[in-house]
Amino acid sequence: MLLIPCPYCGKRNECEFIYGGPVGAKRPDPNAVNDAEWVEYLTVTPNPQGPVQEKWWHARGCGEWLVIWRDTRTHDIMEAPDDAT
């Protein structure tokens, strides 16, 4: 069980949170992209071996959605990598 840092509540057990998936591409203007690009946006999410930026909801806590960087190999929660955009 991860220990997730909430900006309001501090480090809390993972069971207080709901996973919100990796932070993917920003939602494009659906009228400005073609079908393939739209499907790509909807279905292709980052799944790296290594640091991934993800959304978590402190649902059984303060209700805040937060974003963390987590290393998928180690579960380490970390600072954003230097080359992160």
Added chain:
Amino acid sequence: MQRNRRAEGGRIDRSRPLRFTFNGKPYEGYQGDNLASALLANGVRVTARSFKYHRPRGIVGHGPEEPSTLVELDGEDASGNRPATTVPLCDGLSARSVNCWPSPGFDLGGVNQLFSGLLPVGFYYKTFKWPGWHLFEPAIRKAAGLAAAPASPPASGHFEARHAHADVLVAGAGPAGLQAALKAGRAGKRVFLADEGTEAGGSLLNRALTIDGKPAMDWVSGTVAELDALENVTRLQNATVWAYREHNLVMVNECDPDRDGILERSWRVRAGEVVIATGTTERSMVFGNNDRPGVMLASSVQAYLNRWGVVPGQRVVLFTNNNSAYAVAADLAAAGVSVSAILDSRRTVAPEALDLVAGLTVHLATVVSEVRGHKGVRAVKAAPATGGAGTWIECDLLAHSGGWNPNVHLWSQSRGALRFDDDLAAFVPDQPVQACRAVGAAAGDLSLDRIIEGGADLAYGIEPLWRVDVPGQRGMAFLDIQNDVTVSDVHLALREGYSNVEHVKRYTTAGMGIDQGKTGNINIIGTVAMQQGVPLQDVGTTTFRSPYTPVSFGAIGGLREETVLFPYRHTPVTRWNKDNGAVMYEAGARWQRPGYFPKPGEGLQEAVNRECRAVREGVGVYDGSPLGTFELKGRDVPKFLDFIYANIMSSLHPGNGRYGLMLSDDGLILDDGVVLRLDAHRWLLSTSTGHADAVNQHMEKLLQTEFPDWQVMITTVTSQWNNATICGPRSRDVIRALGTDIDLSPEALPFMSFCDGTVAGFPARIVRVSFTGELSYEVNVAPRHMAAMWDKVMEAGAPFGILPVGSESSHVLRVEKGFLSLGHEVDGTVDAYDLGMGWAMSKKKADYTGKRSVMLRRASGRVRRELVGILPVDPDRQIPEGAPLTPGGRKEATEGLVTACVWSVVNNRWVGLALLENGHSRHGEIAHVRMKDDVIPITITKPVFHDPEGKLMRS
């Protein structure tokens, strides 16, 4: 009679005899025994039959490493697959061996031994496979032979789960663990010390060692006394640390059946530092028939002798490749047991070890190649390690030591690396990853003098021997006794190309099961290394997964039983409902709602018909409080609602409401509900009962992650408002009778509008929405007024014949109108157009959630399943909900399904709804429901069976 029990010695209480039965026979043991020590004391040699070949087996180990004797406990302690060495003896205990019938001494499955040549590794994979698997499965499952799950939960007591925090968690209360706990405890740290044994001491309980010239157990009791006096130290016995998770979370399972009716307690401990003091496990030697009853680990023989006062054999041979067995021989000799010989595979042995066994016969450079005896050891063949003729030595007990493995399970689970140490011939902890350290034997310090100052012990001095391999060797040589995996099985797997040790494990099942190969895994790795000619480091270990020892599901769940974890939710009317005979249903999101209100002697259908008729012809009322309700405030709410709903909400005027469909961005229907605009910046949004949480999450996620600069605040107000929904042609009369200052005329309060005021003296908001198709008023009041309001509604409605309406009737009424129910008509395939609700998909908005995906999917031109009404050709024929429709009723791929079918009181027949391919253009056609033994013809219609123009609800 306990014929193998010594007259004195050991940590048992001879004044407290305990009676127990094993495979139906009565025996007696003592307080302090476990089942295995008691069986050995009684001279029971054959205690099990093996998994695959049904070979007779005895007790091998003395703790959780026991690979051989698994038992099933009966009665109140019912549980399966418990190693006999981990079952504390208690009075009245009743245990049976698994894997054999009718008894381990006479086992019918033993015929498998005759066919062992026909049961090679991978036999099941190779033989019993698709398409015939279903033919073999029942027989294989029966023969597979591990214990069944208990038929019923424990008769008394409960499981519990607790969280704890510690500066230092110490796993193991052997010499190293006690020392680490004491140091941290004296420094004032919060210490959590968990040990799997019934008492502290670890290996010192089993060995006759000294510290500073005094018995080592004196040091243990002194240390335990000091620890127990420290308030900052929590010490648990019978508490196994079974998992090391991420971020230093450690799982501990505490078994202590005698306290407060708690069967087991599961601890989740978040620790600043974890000290892994888990000790070592002795490993087996591998030779012919190394599984015969009477072949035991040397350290276990020593444990039975010293800790339980049991002599498991009268004439003992020891076989070793390290010095630890010399201390065992010395203990046996001191106890007066005849030691026939010590066979040592090494060429030379340290003088200290030989001094310890002065007077005993020692054969160096000698191995055991084979054991004779079927239901018990009768002789062992001592052969020169380099080959040559051997000699038989008669004995009834063979104590063997293949060396020691540091228990690195927790270390490995913490993701710490392992390294093969050539001096120790074992994998030991290398670099840590999380905040932990290994100490004592778990870190590779395999003798007491290296752990504790003043501890006296022999140096380890191992020369590894992964398996005995001399010419002319006979008998099956087991690497994994529990799973009946032999050296030749591993060789076969390697020949068949399973060269990775993880593949070898899965193909042969070696190292799986209850014991997880604690005594044999290293020999498997060694055997692979020998065969491939590589060092053990390169073969590597298989993954050490949790749990370290089996954990019952009850302990993991703790008290989080369904109704505790997800309590039911009630409205203020629950009491009234129950008092008035309601049959209560769960209506999604754990809400308890009335299903129907039968009169005495009345069945479901009669009650539902009566309730429906009241709504259609007079008036009914239901409690609509469980509907999800959210108040949205802020100047960007209109923009936000236009984005999350398929239709336009921003054009709504204060005082009015609008029905809307909410989609997810992949074009699926998420929810439907009514939105009210309270004033310029305040909106009230309602959701279906079961989806309230999902909708809340959807909205919060969008606002916080996609549109953080939009000014929208969401407040959950479900059950901050309760409502009585009064519906039916006489509903207006009932509200007038209740007394209100709100103008109820259709001009002043039309359909889909609302007004605040008072009703029956209570502050109220009346909303004109309809889920039944009738004139309908939702009277919303504060929860504290709801019960009183409800009583007044029933009183004022009585002259009009008002009836309470349950969810069964609500279902009938909505089907008659063809209103959508998310759980019935909506799945992951239909869209608004399929449901005939294309009007809800705004053409004016360039973008809203889900639009692009719906259009994309429809552009594929694939056949759609569309919502239709159905009328069984036989009006009295009911169709089960979910029944498939097939072309012509033939046994073909389905073209749809029946989503709902109800008895319609207004039509006096069964009517229903269905999703059917191209259904919108098939009105008037006959379609067919295909049942298992029947085909039911139905007429396809528009999906509405009552007031198609909607005049009544607008009246």
